[in-house]
Amino acid sequence: MVTATGYAAKHSFSRLKPIEIERDPPKANEVQIDVLYCGVCHSDIHQCENDWGNTVYPCMPGHEVVGRVSAKGASVTKHEVGDLVGVGCMIDSCHECGPCKAGDEQYCEGPNSWLATYNGPMKPAAQAKTGTNMYGRDNTFGGYSDVLVVREDFVLKIPASIPVEAAAPILCAGVTTYSPMKHWGVKAGDKVGVVGFGGLGDMAVKIAVAMGADVTVFTTTKEKVAEAEKLGAKGVVEGDKEASEALEGQFDFILSTIPEKHKIDPFIPLLKHDAAYVSVGALAPMPGWNHMPVIMGRKSIAGSLIGSIAETQEVLDFCAEHGIAPDVQVIPIQEINEAYKKVKSGDVRFRYVIDSASLAQEKAEAA
Incomplete structure (x- = not known):
């Protein structure tokens, strides 16, 4: 067995605290990874606090993981x-359904859907049957730890030109914004709106600008307008009626990165004929909307879930080619609970990343 140290929540109301876990050693098609950095995603907070009603405790988050391969199984050929390397939101899928065969593992239609990097399979029914993070292979405790074991085809290569600590958020925030822009065909000259300017919004703006789009940011935080403009975007404070009316019918694509419930009615009139408003941030039930402007303009309201393994590698390579990296604040894991508070209040620019070397302190104290 492989002994790992990490931070986990034992209840929806508890702080994350250090625990020791056992992972299976690498199977023939798996690699063992010594974790260097792990991003802090808003989804980590939702999962720890059981906001989606499917959390299995103890919950050890972390699905934006960068590290080095320290051991590999006998049949591994993709990594040395x-x-x-990096590990994103998924570590397995059924490999047999239509979406999996099409290279869209994040929409796996297998009996238990895809296997998340932490908290087990995505379908709650599968978790309920086991009542554990165990699922057919290894325990799915995430990257808030010093060691992971993952099958090789769900492990990504990190380009050398991306700063190691900044690569981690690309594995979730990067691909979550890249995938829908690719799917809906965002191209040079398109007018793109980005709703929300946090960890996902920051990456969405950078990627859209690199694609050659004309980007407008909608944010309720006036202090962020100048930061968005530095990236090549135009800042618009949501709720400014005159500014919104001046933009009616101008957008080819609007991407919502807000991680909470929010009204979408104000944005539908801003779309061009046949354009789409796509949500990637909120997994909670949303308020209803006025169908008339949707019908009258043959507009679409849609959603997109993270991205495939191939798209994750694509966005890593895209970021390397265009010199894109998330803006990050590196923290020791001992500060994770305070970091959660700041993420919830929006007081972070724009992504916390855990320096996993700080876990050595926990190991020393336990020894």
Whole structure:
């Protein structure tokens, strides 16, 4: 067995605290990864606090993981010991359904859907049957730890030109915004709106600008307008009626990155004929909307879930090619509970990343 140290929540109301876990050693098609950095995603908070009603405790989050391969199974060919690699939101899927065969593992239609990097399979029914993070192979405790074991085809290569600590958020925030822009065909000259300017919004703006789009940011935080403009976007404070009316019918694509419930009616009139408003941030029930402007303009209201393994590698390579990296604040894992408070209040620019070397302190104290 492989002994790992990490931070986990034992209840929806508890702080994250250090625990020791056992992972299975690498199977023939798996690699063992010594974790260097792990991003802090708003989804981690939702999962720890059981906001989606499917959390299995103890819950050890972390699905934006960068590390080095420290061991590999006998049949592994894609990665070598010492390689700098990444692990995103998924570590397995059924491999047999239509979406999986099409390379869209994040929409896996298998009996238990895809296997998340933490908290087990995505379908709550599968979790209820086991009542545990165990699912057919290894325990799915995430990247808030010093060691992961993952099958090789769900492990990404990190380009050398991306700063190691900044690569982690690309594995979730990067691909979550890249995938829908690719799917809906965002191209040079398109007018793109980005609703919300947090960890996802920051990456959405950078990627859309690199694609050649004309980007407008909608944010309720006036202090963020200048930051958005530095990235090449135009800042618009939501609720400014005159500013919104001046933009009616102008957008080819609007991407909502807000992680909470929000009204979408104000944005539908801003779309062009046949354009789409796509949500990637909120997994909670949303308020209803006025169908008339949707019908009259043959507009679409849609959603997009993270991205495929292939798209995750694509966005890593895209970021390397265009010199894109998330704005991050590196913290020791001992500050994770305070970091959660700041993420919830929006007081972070724009992504916290855990320096996993700080876990050595926990190991020393336990020894």
